[in-house]
Amino acid sequence: MAPTSTTTAGSPRPGVGLPVVPPDLNAKRRPGETVIKALLTLSALTSVAITFGIVFAVLAPAVDFFKEVPFTDFFATSDEPGAVSAAVLPLVVGTLITTVVALALAVPMGLGAAIYLSEYASPRARKWLKPTVELLAGVPSVVYGFFALFFVTPVVLQGWLGLDVNFTNSWAAGLVLGVMIIPTIASLSEDALSAVPHALRQGSLALGANRMQTTIRVVLPAALSGIAAAVVLGLSRAVGETMIVTMAGGSVKNMSLDPSEPHMTMTAFIATTAKGENPVGSVEYNALFAVAALLFVITFVINMVSIAIVRRFRQEY
């Protein structure tokens, strides 16, 4: 075997003529590029600025609100007659009910679709089915709200199922909200399922399991953290969605847990109050920001939980 070129007599020793350290590609400066890089950095930092902007924009009027209205009025179960419409607990209950109804529909449906796409569908079928499911996320929420109000409640709930529900109710709002977040859960769960290595499935199949057993006992547990993150993100979407619950969920502060009654959610309160004619700076107007601050804190915590789940429990195969 011929000796390698570096040891051949007459050839330069390795490294001769080249700098000893690898070249720093960023060292080659041209005057304009520093400016470009600064602009790019600034753009990336805008996202952080937006978050601070949100916190400031929502917090400042909320602080004004709490100067005039005590915390006990805010966390009350009903409004004092004649006082500012401040009680937030009925809004939390309303949000909770629509969210629970939505997740009860979206989690099984989204997960089922994800399992089919990842474990059963052929690559060709998946190429068409996945964008079709994702189309559901492209339908505007105002269209879903209209559909819930004029089709789901009168035709499906009152007509086909014969339920005794109000014109606006949490069943219709929650169910349609659930349909809207199916793609969120399906898409992210599918990513988590697809990331499970084939060796695990093959091991299970080699032991004589069929596809259902493999899916339920091997693939699902392996992808559980990703699925949990998907469900938590779906939860965050359901809590923050506005138009469906504003149009179809009703505008009554209601502490009852019955989904066939109308409930006002936090987002619906924000939307209807903003539409009203309260002057900027009034207590009624600031109540809006107090509720928004609570909503932002709730969704922020949920999002962080989701991000933390993905970061901490992401399995490296």
Added chain:
Amino acid sequence: MSIATRTARDTVEATTGITASDLTGRGRDRNVKSVLFLVALWFSLFFGVVVLIALIVDTVIKGAPRLDAELFTNYHSKISPDTTGFRAGILGSIWLMFATALLAIPLGMAAAIYLEEFANKRSRLHRVIDVNLQNLAAVPSVIYGMLAVAVLALFDPPFKGIVIGGALALALLILPVIIITTREAIRAVPQEIRQGSLALGATVWQTTWRNTLPSAVPGIATGTILGLSRAIGEAAPLLMLGVAMVRTDPTGLFDKVTALPIQIYNFSSEPNEAYQIASSAAIVILLAMILGMNALAIVIRNKFQKSW
């Protein structure tokens, strides 16, 4: 499958009785439980699609009587509900979309380029921006409306319901979407392309501008179109900004504007059934716009997607 492996497979099947469907577990799917499981999966996959079809069919049937020219040329009218139109909303939505694109696309692309090509990925700052973007993508849209309200309140007198205000809220809303998809498109460009350029003595920025970005254009275009199609259907942040029904065409960024989703929302609380029919027709227009944009994105993805 080559002939060699095929004959090998046939031999295995002949000698052991194991078929290819056994190897994927498909052959053992024949008991009641697993068939029911498969049916449940089918159901959950098609449930959403069936709802979507029901929504479209119901809307088209309800809106069909009003899918006429007056829908596009007339303004909304309290006096004659039967000929009410969505001219202001359609034009307003188009204006809002272009203004949103103008604000969000350059900013989003610049941020994505910085994060992928220039930032030190192990730095604390990079991690903060990263987590922050994931969080922003899931912030409720009403909250973005409130942020835009606060920004516009800095002016005196505060603007209400103008093009630039609505576009600002929508741009903030879709900025995370654009950044995330652009980053993915840039990340998909193989390292060798950059290395080739860098080896010839180009700077990082020259490499990005002349090699990386042109290769990532299909992915960026797809993500951007999907982001804009989301913006065009949003109503909540516009509602916060006081975007209401107006009967004028916007002619500049500081004109009062309305949008299709806002008009649909406002008509939904009208008791007169003629407005419901008109809204259904408007939903057909809105869905056609959005499905058209989605289709365009899919076409771009399928046609121009490169496999390296």
